[in-house]
Amino acid sequence: MLNYDIVVIGGGPAGMAAALKAKECGVDSILILERAETLGGILEQCIHTGFGLHYFGEELSGPEYADRFIQLVDEQKIEYKTDTMALEITENNIVYAINKTDGLLEIQAKAIILAMGCRERPRGALNIAGSRASGVMSAGTAQKYVNIDGYMPGKKVVILGSGDIGLIMARRMTLEGAQVKCVCELMPYSSGLTRNIVQCLDDFNIPLHLSCTVVNIHGKERVEGVTIAKVDENRRPIPGTEEYIECDTLLLSVGLIPENELTRAVGINLDPVTSGAVVDEYRETSHKGVFACGNVLHVHDLVDYVTLESQTAGEGAARYVLGKTEAAEYITTKGVNGVRYIVPQKVNIRNSGDVKLYFRVGQVYKNAKTVVKYNGEEIISKKRPRLAPGEMENVIIKNDMLKNFAEGGVIEISVEV
């Protein structure tokens, strides 16, 4: 059996930032386990620029952003094993992992940081009628084909879902000579960033059809076309609005789900809205010594936020290992009236610092207010010219406020228009 103070599962931006912070806080015995052949996570395939604007003050591409952290991991001599898949974690914080050179690894950890990222919702989750022809794939799979393997998966493309990955791939496929016929979005608004709609669709005259979906996929061996239709307010296709579009490829960009198989198997409490663990302000889960950060905790749109959150988790894990944790008296947080979720879901009021709460709204609002209440009483109110589901919001609870709260209290955040 191997022994480490901290085992980090996942070597994407979350895992690397958490490991680096834990090291900085004084923990030396750290091991990162990464399933892929290199560190970097999903960033390796996100070759467009726009990463790191907040954190580095520069517009980097995904691989450049990842490279800065890979270099730091090397400089700090943090151990990692690539091509290594974590299989299980146990009640006593033992991690089982497997790779070709070591075979089965049994690693006793004092603390574990979960940083497994997320994966895309597969077609199965969608229930589109039609054949099982080839040419239907997730936008992320297409991104890997084009950007890493240098292979174009199709020539005439329809994209279902207007999340950022779908928008980015609309531009990428167009640049490589494909004809992107349209992007269909089930909702009456796009969940992608406005900047991406302008620079990925409008720049190339690619139409965005809102309140629209794909109802049928045609073709036997290879996709030959799709039927799209308008949907009503209950997201049901409206008969008579069907339109046939010829294409050889359908990309699905219909959302990401945190990859929490390991988390679930050991019985860690999950939040049904985020599909990630329920955590406190240091991102500690319901299981002592197990922390979670990045997309495995909740889906982030900006990698900079992943980095910041993971530093918090790395610090939390280090404090735990070094025996610096305070006694806990928790209050809980709750999103109401337009706020879908808040992370962290609970906060220790004995914490000696300020606490940042991240939250997401469920629809687009203009000229609204976000209101924070403690046990029903308003404590913070912020005017927000624009709120959108695709853009994570945050609010800081100052420590002098926190000190006045009592165990069992509830913080609610809501939107008021």
Next chain:
Amino acid sequence: MQKNIICVACPMGCAVTVEIAENGDILSVTGNTCKRGDAYARAECTNPVRSLATTVKVNGGIHNVVPCKSAGSLPKDKIMECMKIINAAQAEAPVSLGDVLVSNILDTGVDIVATNHCPAK
């Protein structure tokens, strides 16, 4: 002539309308909620620029392609022409992050540089 632009200088995404004279002079900018929107809309109408990110073919590397980007902004209407040149270029492994893969593309003064490493196979 009227041009409708969505300002992306901040997440508000204001719809801005620019009135342009026959000779190309900008007559008015309306719909923006702040000064930055005015500047953004004027630049979009006179000299729109974009950064470009794509890949270049690699011979003998662990992957077939290496990602790259324009080291500065390129005129928007030259993007597709730049793609043709970049797609005709090839690099020999190993490629290091920051290597210049195409220099001074289309005489714009902008280099196309690698944004990742591609070790030899």
